[in-house]
Amino acid sequence: MGTVPASWRFDAIGTTWEIVTERPLSAAVREEVTALVDAFDHTWSRFRPDSDVSALARAGGSIPAPSDAPPMLDALAAVSDATDGAVNPFVGASLDALGYGADYSFHDAGPVAAPVDWRERLVWRGGRLALTEPATIDVGALGKGRLVDLVLEILSRRESGDLIVDAGGDLAVRGRPQRIGLEHPFDPRRAIGVWEVTDAALCASAINRRAWPSATGTTLHHVLDARTGEPVRTIAATWAVASDAMTADAIATALFFDGGPSLAHEWAVEWVRMTTDGRVEWSPRCRADLFVRTDSVGR
Known part of the structure; x- marks a missing residue:
């Protein structure tokens, strides 16, 4: 970045954003970014009663397909196939059942599996987004990454020089390389490595984020296996680097399941x-600088 980069921080879609540029952003650019983020949230947030997906969850039916629907739902379908159905855009009801819903009750009513026939119930072709019956569409597996890409697209049109768009750890970098610490999921004061990212995106997911106690005293979290409605218990954290944030976000989700490495x-x-x-695994030719013991495993 320049000698004195400018930083704009704001809260949106349940996380803190930071946009770093060489010069302070104009009011017009900030307004354009704010409008984009609000429009995305108004369409896809299952936490907003006035959103499009909330309306579909109440009554089903059909709406004009948002421009984001084909790329996001096509990618979700590929991740669902790769993980044998563990990732499913109808997992919203499963999250609601465990207490991670619009009211943030964190009241655990027990696991609820997502419908395996979601592609027979959800249509996103022909310019329509339609449900054959009410259901909660959840694009959390890759939606934040998609929004990071859209924000970066606006900034790339309006701003020259180095850029960083960071949405709570899902980030995209344009220009000068940035060294990103990989936060240890069991101790946020530590990192398990550093990854230098250049003109690419890095997305992460971890079970220590958005976690809450169950009725029996175990810890619940937001990464669920849609086939069972239960939180994943074998993988603690994932990181993925791709040319765009939506792809990186999708793979960061897929890596919680057996099919994730193959899709990556x-x-x-x-x-x-x-x-x-506590074991660390990584892809062939992974360029992260990892602080690992000799019993960790590279793949």
């Missing part, structure tokens, strides 16, 4: 993940 290879995405017993 197919999509040419580099990755790192840490298991709940």
Whole structure:
């Protein structure tokens, strides 16, 4: 970045954003970014009663397809196939059942599996987004990454020089390389490595984020296996680097399941993940500088 980069911080879609540029952003650019983020949230947030997906959850039916629907739902379908259905855009009801819903009750009513036939119930072709019956569409597996890409697109049109768009750890970099610490999922004061990112995106997911206690005293978190409605218990954190943030976000989600590494290879995405017993795995030719013991495993 320049000698004195400018930083703009704001809260949106449940996280803190930071946009770093060489010069302070104009009011017009900030307004354009704010309008984009609000429009995305108004369409896709299952936490807003006035959103499009909330309306579809109440009544089903059909709306004009948002421009984001085909790329996001196509990618979600590919991740669902790769993970044998563990990732599913109808997982919203499963999250609601465990207490992570619009009211943030964190009241655990027990696991609810997502419908396996979601592609027969959800249509996103022909300019329409439609449900055959009411259901909660959740694009959390890659939606934040998609929004990071859209914000970066605005800034790239309006601003020259180096850029960083960081949405709570899902970030995209344009220009000068940036060294990003990989936060240890069990101790946020530590990192398991550093990854230098250049003209690319890095997205992460971890079970220590958005976690809450269950009725039985165990810890629940937001990364669920849609086939069971239960939180994942084998993977603690994932990181993925790709040319765009939506792809990196999708792979960061897929890596919680067995099919994730194969899909990452197919999509040419580099990755790192840490298991709940402390082992670290990484992709071939991964360029992260990892602080690992000799018993960790590279793949």
